[in-house]
Amino acid sequence: MLGETASGKKVVFLAAGRQDRAVGCELRPCSRAEKARILAPQPLSSQYLIRNSGAGPWPGTDPGALSTHAHSFALTHTPFSPRSPQAEGRGHSERFNSRDNMQWASVLLLAGLCSLSWAQYDDDPHWWFHYLRSQQSTYYDPYEPYPYEPYEPYPYGVEEGPAYAYGSPPPPPEPRDCPQECDCPPNFPTAMYCDNRNLKYLPFVPSRMKYVYFQNNQISSIQEGVFDNATGLLWIALHGNQITSDRVGRKVFSKLRHLERLYLDHNNLTRMPGPLPRSLKELHLDHNQIARVPNNALEGLENLTALYLQHNEIQEVGSAMRGLRSLILLDLSYNHLRRVPDGLPSALEQLYLEHNNVYSVPDSYFRGSPKLLYVRLSHNSLTNNGLASNTFNSSSILELDLSYNQLQKIPPVNTNLENLYLQGNRINEFSISSFCTVVDVINFSKLQVLRLDGNEIQRNAMPEDAPLCLRQASLIEI
Structure with missing residues (x-):
């Protein structure tokens, strides 16, 4: 290869194995023997040997300069004297030959690589199609069948319909699991x-x-x-x-x-x-x-919470309700009862006995139901003789309906009562002791609604201490 010295003179560097030597004929006079030795073919260097996969010698190269190895070739540079016109022309020719040789070497190398790649698809003429498909799926192997993803069931648990082979008729539909009338x-x-x-x-x-x-x-x-x-x-x-x-x-x-x-x-x-x-x-x-509710008619119904028996012809209930320990609502209205049921469930909250023929209620009858809130006994035959003094003195009752009976006096009620309906009776006096046993700043009734209309009480019959006892009342109708 060419180079320059510090003074600008051209020199030729020759490659020989692992050692490089520089000879410059311009630095000193060269004899013909030295020039001949310089221009003589150099021995083949191992660093210029290139595997050629069986390719022949390059065109334009000296067959004598090739190695005896059948699959190798050598690129050599012939030294020349840069000052000699013949040598310089020969040097240019050698440089062009070296450049051509390098280009040919690149072409042959690329052809060898392509031949190796082509050999992979000798049995498949559509190798390019497999190549394109492989770029779309990272799991594709050209020598294996096209990989299908494993089937996964629908994530929401929807069942698939029955499968049947193509070409065969679908199975007949199953009979409808619903009556035609519905x-x-x-x-x-x-x-x-x-x-x-x-x-x-x-x-x-x-x-x-x-x-x-x-x-x-x-x-x-x-x-x-x-x-x-x-x-x-x-x-x-x-x-x-x-x-x-x-x-x-x-x-x-x-x-x-x-x-x-x-x-x-x-x-x-x-x-x-x-x-x-x-x-x-x-x-x-x-x-x-x-017409009748036997004592064992509701036996075992421990989970029963609501029993609706209104608008029947029931005359007697007896103790059929005692075992209903979860009962919350009992409706026996619009019947022919003369007595209240024997014993009420402890969980009872609502009792409807209106429109019957009940004439009496036992003393402390409601104390066995500490959760009782609403009691309706309107349109019965209740009298003051059939009611004890503490019959309705229950702290849990919030609403009591005794309207349209035969009462002549206001029965005693608890101070926690909020709504009292007594219209349509025969009450002829307003007794404040029925609401407050003691009337002062601390003791008073929580009554909010009091209806006494349809009775025999005069409007001016209200006692003077009534406003103090019934201080929370929003409606008092006489």
Whole structure:
């Protein structure tokens, strides 16, 4: 290769193995022997050997300068004298040959690499298509089948429909799991609506149902075993039909161990249905013709919270309510009761006994129900002779309705009472001691509403200390 000295003279550097030597004929006179030795072919250097994968010698090179190795070639530089015109021309030719040789070497090297890459796809003429696909998926292997991702179920738990082979007809649809007479909405799959359809019988109930509605039809019987297929029922609505007690199966409800609400109101029942499941929480039997409630009619219903028996013909209840320890609401209004039930449940909060023939209430009758809030005894036959002095002196009662009875005096009430209805009686005096035993700044009644209209009290009959005792009253009507 060419170089320059510090004085600007051109020199030729020759490569020979791992040692480099510089000869400058301009620095001193050179003999013909030295020039011949310089211009002679140099031995092949190991650092210029290039693997050629079986390629032949380069064009324009001296075959004698090639190594005897069949797969190697050598790039050599022939030294020349830069001052000699012949040598300089020969040097230019050698430099161009070296440049051409390097270009050819690059071409052959690139061709060798391409031949190796092409050899990978000799069996696949569409190797370029696999290459493009491999750029789209990092998991693709050109020698393996195209990898499909494993199937994963739908994350929301939606079940797949039944699969069938292509070309074969789809399987026939399954029969509809809902009676033709009813409606089973898909958005509420556990409910069956059969109301207001003039049905005269109970249709089949699918096992998945929890809420069935048969109200306002012409159903007259509840056949035995009609609910045996759907033992998970929670609600049964049978109100507004023509069901009679003689046509109700004896054990038609006993297998429904999860039943919570039973609507049998507005029918023609004359007896209490039973046996009933222990899980029952609400029992609607109002607007029937029931005349009696036996002591064991409600046996085992420890979870019952509401019992509706209004608008019947009940004359006696007895002790049927004592075992209902979870009962909160008891409605026996519009019957023919002459006595209040024997003993009330301890959890009772609402007692409705209006429109009966009750004429007396035992002393301390309400103390067994410390949570009692509302008592309605209007439209009965109560007299002062049938009431003890402490009958209504219960600290828990907030509302007491004794209107439309035969009372002549205001019965004593507790100071915690807030609403007292006494209209439509025969009361002829305003006794302040019925509200406050002691009248002072500390002791007073919490009464807010007092109705005494429809009685025999004169407007000027109110005592002078009434405003002090009834200081929180917002309405006193005489």
